[in-house]
Structures are given as C-alpha cells and as structure tokens.
Amino acid sequence: MNHKPASPTWITTPITEDLVCGAIELERTDHGLLPHRLPARARAQCPDRQLHLAETQPAGVRLVLRTRATAVELDTLPTRIEYRGAPPRPEGVYDLRVDGTLTGQASVSGGNVVSIDPSTGTAETRPGPVGTVRFADLPDHAKDVEIWLPHNEITRLVALRTDAPVEPVPSGNRRVWLHHGSSISQGSNAASPSTTWPALAASLGDVDLVNLGLSGSALLDPFTARTLRDTSADLISLELGINVVNSDVMRLRAFTPAVHGFLDTIREGHPTTPLLVVSPFLCPIHEDTPGPGEFDLDALSTGTVRFRATGEVAERAAGKLTLSVIRDELARIVTQRAVDDPHLHHLDGRDLYGEPDFAELPLPDALHPDAESHRRIGDRFAALAFGPGGPFAAERE
CATH class of the missing domain: 2.60.120.260 (Galactose-binding domain-like)
Incomplete structure (x- = not known):
C-alpha cells in the first residue's frame, strides 16, 4: 500500500x-x-x-x-x-x-x-x-x-x-562591509543575488555585506553620503564614476569638490574606518566619450538590449567627464587626501575588469558585466582587498 x-x-x-x-x-x-x-x-x-x-x-x-x-x-x-x-x-x-x-x-x-x-x-x-x-x-x-x-x-x-x-542568528564576530556603487555593484547581469560580485567577495572575505549599489544612482548625492556615514560598518568601499558619466550630471569642476564632500561626510561617522575608493571598470563606450548614455533604440527594435554613448570626444575640453578622466581624478584625490588619512585607499577598477577581460568576456549590453565576469570581479576584489596586504585584510585591523 x-x-x-x-x-x-x-x-x-x-x-x-x-x-x-x-x-x-x-x-x-x-x-x-x-x-x-x-x-x-x-x-x-x-x-x-x-x-x-x-x-x-x-x-x-x-x-x-x-x-x-x-x-x-x-x-x-x-x-x-x-x-x-x-x-x-x-x-x-x-x-x-x-x-x-x-x-x-x-x-x-x-x-x-x-x-x-x-x-x-x-x-x-x-x-x-x-x-x-x-x-x-x-x-x-x-x-x-x-x-x-x-x-x-x-x-x-x-x-x-x-x-x-x-x-534569529546571534551576532557573530564577522566584520560588516558597507559598499556603495552603480548597477554593476547592485548586480546587473549577475546570475543570482548571492552571486553578484560584492556578494561573492563578501563570502570569500568572510564579512557581512550591506550593499548600497544603486542602479543608475551612484551620483555622489549628499543623502547617500549621509546614509553611509550613519550606517554601522567596519569596512567601506565606493565604486564611483560610471553613473556620473552616463547620466551626464556634472563637469570636472563640480566632480572634484563633490568627491571631497562625499568623503568628508563619510568620515564624519567613520573617521578611521578602512575606506576604499574603486574607480570605474573598463567600459569602452565611455572610456573617452562623454555621456549621456542611452538605450540603443536600433538594437532594441531587434530585441537586443544595448547601450551607447551620445557625447562627443571633443567635449572633454569643456570639462565633460569620461571614465579615463574620472580614473585620473579619483587617483589624484585619494593620493592628496591619504597624506592626512592613512586609512583611505584607491583601487583602479581596471584591475578588476580591464581590457584583457573585455576581450575574453565582452560586456553583453556594452555596459554591464555578465555572470562570469561578476565571478571574476568578486574573486579579484577579494584577493586585492581582503587578501594579505590589502586594505581590508584582517591583519591591518
């Protein structure tokens, strides 16, 4: 029976x-x-x-x-x-x-x-x-x-x-990693929520993740800086640049003080917390071409989601931002500030996803990494940030 x-x-x-x-x-x-x-x-x-x-x-x-x-x-x-x-x-x-x-x-x-x-x-x-x-x-x-x-x-x-x-699971001894960034940090094109690159890196680094990756909205907004300031964290990282370019919201004259102000606000609540500034990953459409970015409507008419840059290379002379300009400026800002802030660090985003990666794993929509690239970025971030000698390495605490 x-x-x-x-x-x-x-x-x-x-x-x-x-x-x-x-x-x-x-x-x-x-x-x-x-x-x-x-x-x-x-x-x-x-x-x-x-x-x-x-x-x-x-x-x-x-x-x-x-x-x-x-x-x-x-x-x-x-x-x-x-x-x-x-x-x-x-x-x-x-x-x-x-x-x-x-x-x-x-x-x-x-x-x-x-x-x-x-x-x-x-x-x-x-x-x-x-x-x-x-x-x-x-x-x-x-x-x-x-x-x-x-x-x-x-x-x-x-x-x-x-x-x-x-x-509830009792609070353990794991450190809290607070991360802010663009849609790439939120997880666009990742296979699942625990396989976005920040989630993978958090697992490898044995930390608890608070992910403030905001698709299209990593724009140095003061209210986001205050949120980061007021959120408890042992480690903080910022993936900055791509949304400033593809939304075309500011010029270089505004970008530099906006970055300083963003960092100043975070430091009000986290004066000595390890703080890592990550410059943009490689994105060929915006490396030297300013925004704004938009949907490629011709591609969309064929059922393909793809993005394109609509600015002109010559507009850089007027202060329009590109990823290459932003990388140079973020590196300069961190170097300047690190003289008085030894807990501030910089990571070139192309060390996480650069030209060799694009050749092997191109951006499927010209803007966002695919699922395999998320895994690669997560592995590399974990090694560079949490690994020996990295800014988030346990031995630096």
Missing part, C-alpha cells in the same frame, strides 16, 4: 528586523514588509524614479534564521521592471544558502509589473498576485539558513512558514 508523505505542520513566524540582514530600513505596507536600502529621509530628498526603483530592489538583502526546519516557504509580492520592445526579463531568483553553501534556487510567479517605454520614459504598473517560494528537503539538524532576495526586482515580504521553529 502506497502512503502519501504527510504534509508539514507549518509554523508562521512574523518577519521582523532581527530576521532581515542587509537592509537600511523596513517599511510596513498594506501588501507586506518592504526592505529599503536608503532611509526615508534620503528618499524624500529626491523624487527620481530610477533611484526609488533601485533602492527598493533588495540587492544583498536576505532573511537569516537558525532552525531545524526541513521545509521553508516565503510568500512575497514581487514588482518587476520591463522595457517595452525588449525581451522579457526572467523572474528574479531567490538563493537558499545553508551554513554558507548555496543549496537551492527558486523564483516566484505573479506580482506587479512596471512597464517602461525607453523612448519616452513613461511607465505604467500592472498589478499581480502574491506568490510563494518553497525550499524543501533541508538537512534535519540545527543550521543557519539564508534566503537571498532577488537583486533586480522589488520584493515585499508577506509571510514566512517553516516546519520547525526559527530564531
């Missing part, structure tokens, strides 16, 4: 702050708990839709719990972004890590869709239902379970169910 396995007896656990890592703030909404990566005061100071989309996409945010559960269910309400004319984006991925090892991946169907017309910038939202991600057959012993939320879609946390009680 065949017996159907008994359904688990579910225990519903309220999702509270002590179960969520990597978020700056949690907002209780009518449709679930919404993780933010910028605080309300910062969000109120900038109405830009791109910024608000990016900071509510929970890159680096994960549920962390200790449990004997062999099955876990998480109800969420996703909000996905689509660009009209472009191929549909795949559903966001949830990574399950058990005692630090990636053991499962799943997606949630349903949810809202924000449809953006790249030629006009207009958008409309189509509402959708709550979905469920389920992980089963977990080992039957006490363990630390992490569920990394999709780095590229807004996620409201609705309900958490397990077949055994859960408790």
Whole structure:
C-alpha cells in the first residue's frame, strides 16, 4: 500500500528586523514588509524614479534564521521592471544558502509589473498576485539558513512558514562591509543575488555585506553620503564614476569638490574606518566619450538590449567627464587626501575588469558585466582587498 508523505505542520513566524540582514530600513505596507536600502529621509530628498526603483530592489538583502526546519516557504509580492520592445526579463531568483553553501534556487510567479517605454520614459504598473517560494528537503539538524532576495526586482515580504521553529542568528564576530556603487555593484547581469560580485567577495572575505549599489544612482548625492556615514560598518568601499558619466550630471569642476564632500561626510561617522575608493571598470563606450548614455533604440527594435554613448570626444575640453578622466581624478584625490588619512585607499577598477577581460568576456549590453565576469570581479576584489596586504585584510585591523 502506497502512503502519501504527510504534509508539514507549518509554523508562521512574523518577519521582523532581527530576521532581515542587509537592509537600511523596513517599511510596513498594506501588501507586506518592504526592505529599503536608503532611509526615508534620503528618499524624500529626491523624487527620481530610477533611484526609488533601485533602492527598493533588495540587492544583498536576505532573511537569516537558525532552525531545524526541513521545509521553508516565503510568500512575497514581487514588482518587476520591463522595457517595452525588449525581451522579457526572467523572474528574479531567490538563493537558499545553508551554513554558507548555496543549496537551492527558486523564483516566484505573479506580482506587479512596471512597464517602461525607453523612448519616452513613461511607465505604467500592472498589478499581480502574491506568490510563494518553497525550499524543501533541508538537512534535519540545527543550521543557519539564508534566503537571498532577488537583486533586480522589488520584493515585499508577506509571510514566512517553516516546519520547525526559527530564531534569529546571534551576532557573530564577522566584520560588516558597507559598499556603495552603480548597477554593476547592485548586480546587473549577475546570475543570482548571492552571486553578484560584492556578494561573492563578501563570502570569500568572510564579512557581512550591506550593499548600497544603486542602479543608475551612484551620483555622489549628499543623502547617500549621509546614509553611509550613519550606517554601522567596519569596512567601506565606493565604486564611483560610471553613473556620473552616463547620466551626464556634472563637469570636472563640480566632480572634484563633490568627491571631497562625499568623503568628508563619510568620515564624519567613520573617521578611521578602512575606506576604499574603486574607480570605474573598463567600459569602452565611455572610456573617452562623454555621456549621456542611452538605450540603443536600433538594437532594441531587434530585441537586443544595448547601450551607447551620445557625447562627443571633443567635449572633454569643456570639462565633460569620461571614465579615463574620472580614473585620473579619483587617483589624484585619494593620493592628496591619504597624506592626512592613512586609512583611505584607491583601487583602479581596471584591475578588476580591464581590457584583457573585455576581450575574453565582452560586456553583453556594452555596459554591464555578465555572470562570469561578476565571478571574476568578486574573486579579484577579494584577493586585492581582503587578501594579505590589502586594505581590508584582517591583519591591518
């Protein structure tokens, strides 16, 4: 006689702050708990839709719990972004890590869709239902379970169910690494949330990541600097430059004091914390050509997402910024400041992704590294920053 396995007896656990890592703030909404990566005061100071989309996409945010559960269910309400004319984006991925090892991946169907017309910038939202991600057959012993939320879609946390009680994971001795950067730091084109380059580097460096990579929005905004200043951290890094170029928001005259002001603000809260400034990765379309950058509409009409630079090389003479100009200026600024700030460091982004890498692993959309490049960048950052002699090496503490 065949017996159907008994359904688990579910225990519903309220999702509270002590179960969520990597978020700056949690907002209780009518449709679930919404993780933010910028605080309300910062969000109120900038109405830009791109910024608000990016900071509510929970890159680096994960549920962390200790449990004997062999099955876990998480109800969420996703909000996905689509660009009209472009191929549909795949559903966001949830990574399950058990005692630090990636053991499962799943997606949630349903949810809202924000449809953006790249030629006009207009958008409309189509509402959708709550979905469920389920992980089963977990080992039957006490363990630390992490569920990394999709780095590229807004996620409201609705309900958490397990077949055994859960408790928060006690704070350990791991250092906290606070990182800010562009969409590349948020994880664009990475395979999953725990395989973005900062997540991979954090795992290799044995640190807890707070990822403030903000797609299209690493623009030296004062409210972002204040967020970094006010967030507890043992290590801080800044990937700066690409968004300043491809959004064309300032000239060299404004860029230099803006960088100084950004660093000054961070130092108000972290006067001696190791602080690493990472200049732009290689991106040929903007190496010597200023922005703004935009979607290549001809490519988009064929179903290919690709970006292009629209500035003119000659505009550099008028102070327009390119990646090569920014690299030189960031290196000069850090050298100048390091005379009085021995905990300030610089890393050329081309040491993480440079010309040989582009020849082997070209940027698929001319702007963002692919999944394999994320892994390479994460490995290199871990070696250069956390490795022996690096600015984040434990022996420097």
